Amino acid sequence: MVELDRVSYWYPDSTAPALTGVDLSLLDGERLLVAGASGAGKSTLLRVMNGLVPHFYGGRFRGRALIGGLDTRQAGPATLARKVGMVFQEPQSRFLTSSIEDEIAFGMESAGAGREEIRLRVADIVGRLELGPLLGRSLDRLSAGEQAKVAIAAALSRHPGLLLMDEPCTELDPPSANAVVRWVEDLQREQAFTLAVSDHRLERWLDRVGRVVILRAPGTLEAAGPPREMRGKLPFGEPVGEAAQALGLPAEADREAVARALAALQRPEHAAVAPIRGERLVARGLSFAYNGLPALKDVDVEVGEGEIVGLVGRNGSGKTTLLRCLMGLITPTTGEIRLDGRSLIGVPVAERARDIGYVPQAPGSLLFSETVADELAFTLSSHGLENQPPVDPSELLERLGLKDVRDAYPRDLSAGQRQRVALAAVLVTSPKLVLLDEPTLGMDPRAQRDLGRLLRDLAEAGTGILVASHDVDFLASHAQRLVVLEAGRLLRMGDPAETLFAFDGFGTSLQELTGRAWPACVEDIVVSSRRK
Amino acid sequence: MPAPGARAVGHPSAWLAWTASAASAALLMRNPWYLLLLGGAAVAVRWRLTRRAPTRSAVLLLASLVITSTLVNVLFSRAGDTVLLHLRLGWLGGPYTLEAVLFGAAAGLQIAVVFLVMMVFGVALTPADLLRRTPPGLYAVGVASTLGLTFAPLARRSFQDLAEARRVRGLRAQGVREARASVEPLVILSLERALAQAEALTARGWAAGTLEGRRRALALTGWIGIAAGLGLWAVQPAHPVWGIGLMAASLVALAAALRGTRARYQPDVWTWPDRLVVILSAAALALLMVLMARAPELLTYYPYPLAYLPGLHPAPIAVVLLLAGPILGRGRG
Numbered sequence: 073m074v075e076l077d078r079v080s081y082w083y084p085d086s087t088a089p090a091l092t093g094v095d096l097s098l099l100d101g102e103r104l105l106v107a108g109a110s111g112a113g114k115s116t117l118l119r120v121m122n123g124l125v126p127h128f129y130g131g132r133f134r135g136r137a138l139i140g141g142l143d144t145r146q147a148g149p150a151t152l153a154r155k156v157g158m159v160f161q162e163p164q165s166r167f168l169t170s171s172i173e174d175e176i177a178f179g180m181e182s183a184g185a186g187r188e189e190i191r192l193r194v195a196d197i198v199g200r201l202e203l204g205p206l207l208g209r210s211l212d213r214l215s216a217g218e219q220a221k222v223a224i225a226a227a228l229s230r231h232p233g234l235l236l237m238d239e240p241c242t243e244l245d246p247p248s249a250n251a252v253v254r255w256v257e258d259l260q261r262e263q264a265f266t267l268a269v270s271d272h273r274l275e276r277w278l279d280r281v282g283r284v285v286i287l288r289a290p291g292t293l294e295a296a297g298p299p300r301e302m303r304g305k306l307p308f309g310e311p312v313g314e315a316a317q318a319l320g321l322p323a324e325a326d327r328e329a330v331a332r333a334l335a336a337l338q339r340p341e342h343a344a345v346a347p348i349r350g351e352r353l354v355a356r357g358l359s360f361a362y363n364g365l366p367a368l369k370d371v372d373v374e375v376g377e378g379e380i381v382g383l384v385g386r387n388g389s390g391k392t393t394l395l396r397c398l399m400g401l402i403t404p405t406t407g408e409i410r411l412d413g414r415s416l417i418g419v420p421v422a423e424r425a426r427d428i429g430y431v432p433q434a435p436g437s438l439l440f441s442e443t444v445a446d447e448l449a450f451t452l453s454s455h456g457l458e459n460q461p462p463v464d465p466s467e468l469l470e471r472l473g474l475k476d477v478r479d480a481y482p483r484d485l486s487a488g489q490r491q492r493v494a495l496a497a498v499l500v501t502s503p504k505l506v507l508l509d510e511p512t513l514g515m516d517p518r519a520q521r522d523l524g525r526l527l528r529d530l531a532e533a534g535t536g537i538l539v540a541s542h543d544v545d546f547l548a549s550h551a552q553r554l555v556v557l558e559a560g561r562l563l564r565m566g567d568p569a570e571t572l573f574a575f576d577g578f579g580t581s582l583q584e585l586t587g588r589a590w591p592a593c594v595e596d597i598v599v600s601s602r603r604k
Numbered sequence: 605m606p607a608p609g610a611r612a613v614g615h616p617s618a619w620l621a622w623t624a625s626a627a628s629a630a631l632l633m634r635n636p637w638y639l640l641l642l643g644g645a646a647v648a649v650r651w652r653l654t655r656r657a658p659t660r661s662a663v664l665l666l667a668s669l670v671i672t673s674t675l676v677n678v679l680f681s682r683a684g685d686t687v688l689l690h691l692r693l694g695w696l697g698g699p700y701t702l703e704a705v706l707f708g709a710a711a712g713l714q715i716a717v718v719f720l721v722m723m724v725f726g727v728a729l730t731p732a733d734l735l736r737r738t739p740p741g742l743y744a745v746g747v748a749s750t751l752g753l754t755f756a757p758l759a760r761r762s763f764q765d766l767a768e769a770r771r772v773r774g775l776r777a778q779g780v781r782e783a784r785a786s787v788e789p790l791v792i793l794s795l796e797r798a799l800a801q802a803e804a805l806t807a808r809g810w811a812a813g814t815l816e817g818r819r820r821a822l823a824l825t826g827w828i829g830i831a832a833g834l835g836l837w838a839v840q841p842a843h844p845v846w847g848i849g850l851m852a853a854s855l856v857a858l859a860a861a862l863r864g865t866r867a868r869y870q871p872d873v874w875t876w877p878d879r880l881v882v883i884l885s886a887a888a889l890a891l892l893m894v895l896m897a898r899a900p901e902l903l904t905y906y907p908y909p910l911a912y913l914p915g916l917h918p919a920p921i922a923v924v925l926l927l928a929g930p931i932l933g934r935g936r937g
């Protein structure tokens with residue numbers, strides 16, 4: 073199905089290659105996981121397979137890519153679309169129509185299929201993919217998981233021989249992501265298409281693919297082979313592999329062996345929550361409605377001084393709404409918010425920003441200056457602090473690993489780097505409270521670990537941190553307390569391991585492996601071994 | 605109740621016809637009375653479709669268009685007999701005339717009315733409607749117009765994101781200064797979003813059905829013929845038969861080339877109100893063309909050298925009334 077022969081590629085105006093001499097072949101019906109750190113070339117490799125590289129992006133292309141017998145140097149994406157379907161990150165931003173059936177039919181209409189053929193094919197795919205209950209609803213009224221399903225249905229509508237998926241589950245909550253992965257696996261078995269998927273959460277796919285390729289910047293294919301052989305070579309350990317290492321087992325150890333070793337661990341008696349030094353944020357009875365539809369209902373939340381609190385819940389449960397209420401971007405219909413005892417009701421956003429650092433889900437929208445250093449200077453000058461910054465901007469950039477890109481254009485950076493620049497831009501005023509909305513989106517595990525370390529440093533310095541995230545492994549590793557929202561209501565709060573385990577579908581990788589609440593993350597194993 | 609399969613706002617092609625006629629009227633009329641009537645008709649038609657009045661920001665934008673046009677004309681035009689003010693300000697000084705005020709205001713009003721017509725277009729058609737109506741061979745135009753149509757809503761969203769980001773970074777609202785500083789990031793953010801859609805369009809096989817062989821040659825001939833016919837009409841206005849004849853023959857060739865090249869999963873259903881919109885729009889356009897050919901002075905307003913009150917004539921009013929027809933049709937409400 074796929075035959076890549078020494079493929080190298082440079083984006084326009086770039087001297088560094090995005091892919092370097094990649095050789096890869098995929099047989100019909102094979103399932104491939106593309107692994108690699110951010111910027112390793114995963115998305116570029118997938119775009120070579122449908123001709124977007126180089127036809128849509130331009131740049132320099134060397135080598136040869138044969139997809140279903142078509143040479144991509146001659147056949148562009150429009151021709152290849154007959155054989156290749158693609159699911160992008162953030163599928164909702166790529167929808168071209170407003171209804172589910174039209175979205176599925178669009179590719180066939182473009183291909184010039186007859187009306188009856190289109191009608192039969194849409195009915196077939198709606199039936200096979202069990203989308204019937206969604207019909208009649210507008211695409212923007214679907215949940216993120218449902219939108220991902222429609223994007224996959226649209227990609228499969230022309231019965232492609234090859235399905236490409238570029239981090240399709242990034243924005244999904246854990247139950248939705250797991251449901252989509254299982255659904256794709258079932259579809260692939262039924263329809264026998266070739267599948268190539270990239271994801272940072274490797275453990276979701278490792279047991280479901282036949283082969284893993286590992287890319288390393290600048291787009292070099294470092295290793296390829298069956299998942300069992302690749303576990304020890306992955307660019308960053310997936311949680312089970314890391315747990316194996318922490319337990320002193322080989323990284324490629326059998327999952328059952330790891331599960332047995334984890335089950336044998338004794339939970340330390342006082343392992344859980346560190347004492348809270350004082351109440352930094354107290355919010356009581358917060359409610360909010362969008363056009364009359366309740367999004368938050370009587371929610372209480374507290375963050376202590378130096379405490380990291382995780383906020384979890386399904387897509388649409390009200391996490392972002394809560395953070396926006398706390399920041400003042402929307403005004404709650406009822407409730408009270410206090411920071412260090414001072415009421416924030418009626419305090420404008422710009423004034424709150426002196427004490428509260430807020431990084432939204434898409435940090436790119438927070439960046440608008442010419443250079444990384446200018447971003448920090450902008451925040452300081454907005455607060456009138458340019459002559460006496462509470463934090464030295466150069467030191468902060470160094471601490472966040474951004475020293476080498478201080479003069480770079482922020483929007484040209486990788487997702488992880490952009491996230492850190494956005495963080496630096498709000499941390500430069502040394503806020504008392506930091507609100508983070510899905511900070512690990514698009515970050516590889518190594519960047520996530522660095523972020524976790526940074527949050528702990530901030531907490532040790534007394535900053536209160538509230539993190540909304542679908543990344544349960546991240547929260548289990550770094551949060552001291554979890555708050556669970558469901559349909560706008562506070563469902564429960566407490567110790568991360570117990571809370572995640574009790575919340576259906578939100579178990580961490582280790583909890584799913586062992587079927588037990590503890591250990592929830594590799595840090596638990598480390599703490600346990602230290603106490604011994 | 606709309607017919608089964610019919611869209612609540614009506615057939616996209618009917619609205620394309622209405623937009624073409626209304627935009628032509630807005631571009632050809634300069635008489636402020638007719639422009640005010642046409643603008644009012646566009647607001648009413650949009651309200652019929654959405655049950656929403658123009659937002660405060662839209663009204664401010666329209667007002668700023670008229671004021672800017674007036675100010676620019678007053679500052680740079682020295683023509684007119686009715687001097688309101690004479691300033692000694694170097695190259696910027698001189699006589700500021702009433703005629704320049706009236707001419708500038710009429711020009712600004714014209715731009716504002718075109719904007720109002722495009723607001724109706726924006727709510728009556730989606731980017732997918734345009735894509736589906738893009739003739740094979742003109743895919744680049746289809747993609748470009750789709751990007752153009754999505755750019756405005758995306759830019760509005762991007763502007764809100766940017767304004768929010770500035771507040772979050774501690775900047776208080778600064779009005780014009782903030783708007784000026786937002787231009788570059790706004791364009792970049794909106795383009796990034798528009799390009800993401802273009803990438804999806806490409807990856808899903810848009811342009812795959814491009815015409816090949818004889819049909820491609822026939823379509824190409826048709827397009828060239830239409831352009832040549834227009835040119836011929838322009839250079840030989842006294843003998844329109846040649847130009848119009850060439851265009852008509854080319855249209856037939858084009859129709860033959862494009863016939864049955866693409867099917868639709870859910871074809872838009874024509875209803876009587878839709879047909880009526882097309883008939884009224886065509887009648888308005890025809891009347892407008894006749895007025896342009898026979899009595900162009902009825903449409904224009906030229907206050908130089910001495911200001912006068914623009915006149916009113918039933919024929920241009922009839923054009924506007926025909927275009928206001930959809931007010932009586934159905935809407936979402």
